[in-house]
Amino acid sequence: MSGALSALSGLGAGSLGSQTGLLGGMAGGLLNGALSVAAWRGVTFWMPNSQDEAGRRMLQIWFPGRDDFRTQDFGAQDGPIRVSGLIIGDDYVIRAKRMRTVLMQAGNGTLVHPWWGAIKCRLVQSGSISFSDGEIRMTRFQATFVRVPPDPTSKGLFARIADTLTSVLTQADALVDSAVMAMRSVLSVLTLPLALVSAVSSVVSVAHGVWDAVTGSTAALPVRTAASAPLAALAGGVSVPVTNSDTTYADSVATLLAGVPAAVAQSVSPTASAAIAPADAVSGVDENDIDPAVATTLLITAVQSLRTAGQTAAEQAADPASVRGLMLGATLMTAAQAVAAASSLTYASQDDALSWRDRLLAMLDDLIGDIETLAGTSGAAVPISGMLGALRDSKAAITADISERLGRLPAVIAVTVPRQMSAWLVAYAVAGDNTAEVEDVWTDMVARNGLRQPAVTNPGTLRVLQPSDLT
Template sequence: MRIDSLDALPGLVPGSYRGRTLHFLDTSSEHGRRVLEYLFPGVDAPAYDDFGLLPSVLTIDALVIGDDYKVQVKSLQRAFETPGPGQLMHPWLGPMSVILEEPASIAFSVRELRVARINVRLKRVQIGGVVGQVLSGLIGGVASLLSAAQALIDVVGLRVLSAARGAAVRRTARLIAAAANAVTPPSDGARLLPEIRSILAASSPETPASFGSWLSGAVSVLSAVTEEPAVASALARPPVSTAQAKIAVASDLAGRMMEAAAGAPSQVDAALLIAAAAEFLSAAARQSVYADFASRREATAYRTAMTSALSALIDRAEILGSDTYQAASSELIRGARRVSSAVVIEMNEVVGRLPEVLVFAAEREHDAWQVAQHIAGDRPGQIEAVYLDIVARNRPRHPAVMEGSTVEALEIR
């Protein structure tokens, strides 16, 4: 299920209840403990009994939007009427098990066509405790996806005939090496692809076990975290690959693997290619914690790209309908969904801290310096930084004569 489909609706954040999409307007939660107060005649100080943790209560104001909004509302109504706990995908707090504290409200208005307003109060059901909450994070999701990908490779080694699996491993290894040679390196990751290519060229796997370790070597380069010292060294240092560069390369490789899986000559090849795509996507998801996004647009674009790629990975894994891969592919699907929800939660928090990209309509040629003064005129110390951002973002032939219908600049906070 893709839960990030609202980029055209600023101010709304995607979530879901029992698999039904909700577009969150506002949400609040109540927390505390169950305390009973005793009052005795003639005694000024009251007595208290603590009966434990109070279940969190969430209040949600959301919208259902679309040409099929009435169908969506009927499906949501059935979800509200379903007995027992259901899963809420909260855009900030993450997945949780909840029950309705009171009847939900569904409202229509003649002033809002193709829209229904939802107001609901939900009570959180504690399942799994603190450990379950910790493991639902991004790092736990990435670990589960990696484990599921390795399990899918192990299935090929255990349940497929040696001749078939050997040929599939060699074909898949050649495809991965060719994909690494075909990827165009980003400007801030020039040293990244040569390292990956040298690792892939160092050996040629013949078995699923050696294929797993061979692939992990390339993925480890994309998953590695580069630590910058607090004080720069006086010696010249070679440029390091940024997290955004690793995300771009990992996403490109994963896309090529999934494209190849769609036309794979056998299900053995498809299973190996899907496992490789899952490992590359796990590296791209892990780097989101360390990526330095400049604006909301960049962070939102990454969130959309990752959820789309993980959704495509799920579609490819579902095609593996053979009983041989059913358990492993089901585990990989669960891991991909877990990473997708964790990425959305992580990026929703990041987006709220970032500035927006301002877009100015330009009916005539503009001077970049004049635009920078218009934006940061009340903060003279930031005019130069805004000017450099305008030039870098729009890339005009000459900063004094900016052509085009729009001029983009980063919002000042």
């Protein structure tokens, strides 16, 4: 979550979800332009199409005189990945020769897949490379790969998680899905009673009030700009259908309630700037970019506000169970966007990372408590176990991600100041023989401890990053 995986965070991993159009997973406008870039053993190409088979190795067994059959399960089947590639450019012949060479190499290789990421694969069939006089400056090729099985001796949680940031985003996406399923459960009736329609209207009104207050209280103009359109949609509400025979109404409510948090998370600025890029493509120049810390803090605050406002609204509603279920879905989607926004955070120290971890885990623990309370009451049928599982999986993914990064983050040390002295003297004492680090030590010390008069530091304890880790 520190942004170490720049390829992912640089593509703007933000709002998540897969059930409705607005939630839309991690795919966004910025992602679409680079989505089909792939590589095999370092040779890059465009991958417009890919097919991946997955399932179980099942053996069907028939017996004489019987029309039914039995099955025997031989385990998971990680099927082949069939790739259609394009090599385009003035150097297409040279790169086609390179591709032909790497296709003939023995052993395992790395397939950089635009959707699945980096995969250790093996070529199982001969690839085909084709040219055409009607397609100048372009070569087509096809290849079939299979994933290399993981080391059977690897054990433990961290050995199973090859990419902890992707794991966090995957679990947050599952959290959004569980929230949408909760709303579908509440709004699954064929005929919408007046009390249920009133509950939807109440939830939308409460959400609008919360988001209007939360976004209006921030001094960050990009936050208000990002939230303006979905906030206006909340004010307009949602139309009630004549018939409710499918999930269209439930999905429209979910989309409406997810609009503001999704917009905030999608507008989070990447943590890394490109060294060479067009002026308008460099991170931070877009006035609509939101600082990850600001966005994450705002979304965590909104989660708590939605919880409080939802409890009040349920107590006053004619259909309190439906209000609780819908408000819980809205809160879960906001929490998922907070986790997504936090994936772009850059941590200054181990203490900083642990502080953000504790804030995110506390937010998820509060939601677990709300769901467990809801499970003990009668009312709307919502997928309690699914939501609890998604929340607990998100907690595990966040913990694993922070733990994996702690070793690469600088530690904060405590320095005892025995008497009143200048912060410069303290900085020289901390830096030791490396006088080049004195200024960095002093700058960090003043900012971290809020020293208003660094020239005169009172006795006590100051916290500062280890000198060798300062940059």
